Amino acid sequence: MEYNFSNKVVLVTGASAGIGEATALLLAKMGARLSLVGRNEKNLKSVAERCKKDGASATLTIVADLGTDEGCEKTAKKTLEHFGRLDVLVNNAAIGAVDLIEKGDMAVFDKLFNVNLRSVYNLTRLLVPALIASKGNIVNVSSLAGTWVNKGAVSYSMAKAALDHFTRLIALELGPKGVRANTVSPGITISQFHQRMTGESDEQYQDFLTRTSKIIPLGEPCTSEDIGKMIVHIASDHSRMVTGTLVLVDGGLQFSSLGDVLTETLK
Numbered sequence: 201m202e203y204n205f206s207n208k209v210v211l212v213t214g215a216s217a218g219i220g221e222a223t224a225l226l227l228a229k230m231g232a233r234l235s236l237v238g239r240n241e242k243n244l245k246s247v248a249e250r251c252k253k254d255g256a257s258a259t260l261t262i263v264a265d266l267g268t269d270e271g272c273e274k275t276a277k278k279t280l281e282h283f284g285r286l287d288v289l290v291n292n293a294a295i296g297a298v299d300l301i302e303k304g305d306m307a308v309f310d311k312l313f314n315v316n317l318r319s320v321y322n323l324t325r326l327l328v329p330a331l332i333a334s335k336g337n338i339v340n341v342s343s344l345a346g347t348w349v350n351k352g353a354v355s356y357s358m359a360k361a362a363l364d365h366f367t368r369l370i371a372l373e374l375g376p377k378g379v380r381a382n383t384v385s386p387g388i389t390i391s392q393f394h395q396r397m398t399g400e401s402d403e404q405y406q407d408f409l410t411r412t413s414k415i416i417p418l419g420e421p422c423t424s425e426d427i428g429k430m431i432v433h434i435a436s437d438h439s440r441m442v443t444g445t446l447v448l449v450d451g452g453l454q455f456s457s458l459g460d461v462l463t464e465t466l467k
């Protein structure tokens with residue numbers, strides 16, 4: 201089974217690092233034309249260069265803060281001006297935050313919902329006409345946090361749960377127009393995400409990965425490429441009858457705490 205994205209225009213948000221970067225590099229090898237969005241211009245340009253070397257038939261870099269209306273409008277406008285069409289929209293960019301309701305901070309809540317949810321609604325709204333024209337599809341990158349109930353990231357988890365439902369709602373609305381929409385939800389995945397959120401050192405992050413690997417049934421965290429591969433599969437024609445669904449890529453982490461609790465009660 202081969203993946204072919206030649207002549208397809210794919211917009212990847214958060215392409216300057218982690219999962220977005222890995223997804224862009226995979227799509228480049230499949231000949232996609234790529235619109236790459238992020239805030240860090242240097243990283244974005246470096247990813248675009250590697251995409252070109254790997255086979256991308258064209259790359260466009262857009263430096264934009266998707267947490268602003270201007271950033272979303274610029275992204276949609278530049279992509280359509282440059283390529284004249286859009287086949288796949290990968291809404292991947294997001295930030296994390298540690299928060300508990302007892303220490304609730306409205307600034308954190310607003311920032312999380314703005315960058316992780318409002319921007320997705322806004323960018324999708326702006327690009328839906330182009331996706332209807334191409335009979336394209338949308339992949340929203342969510343998180344196990346949106347499905348699971350876990351402590352310490354209330355705003356982030358709520359925003360991801362809302363994103364999951366957004367996928368279902370637009371899948372229903374846009375299906376009759378030939379547009380698919382799906383969610384890929386990573387579990388613990390090696391990228392800059394965790395350290396950006398916690399401020400932990402490299403050593404502390406390695407320790408976090410070692411500790412969490414013990415509760416992941418498959419015994420290790422995901423790589424950004426593991427997630428990218430699922431994004432590519434869902435976005436490809438091989439998934440032509442898949443819409444409104446949520447695919448967890450988490451090494452089985454979703455079952456770990458429930459499994460532990462049940463085992464304890466059976467003792």
Ligand SMILES: NC(=O)c1ccc[n+]([C@@H]2O[C@H](COP(=O)([O-])OP(=O)(O)OC[C@H]3O[C@@H](n4cnc5c(N)ncnc54)[C@H](OP(=O)(O)O)[C@@H]3O)[C@@H](O)[C@H]2O)c1
Pocket residue numbers: 213214215216217218219220237238239240241243264265266267292293294295315341342343344345385386387388389390391392393394396424
């Ligand atoms: N890593 C994990 O363990 C994990 C687990 C579950 C879900 N996820 C989800 O996976 C997705 C990708 O995360 P990652 O692990 O690849 O994180 P990452 O390494 O921190 O990368 C995040 C990307 O999003 C971009 N971004 C953040 N805020 C932005 C904004 N306001 N405007 C434009 N771009 C923005 C960043 O751009 P710049 O670097 O240029 O600022 C970067 O390219 C996110 O949706 C995250 O919630 C990750």
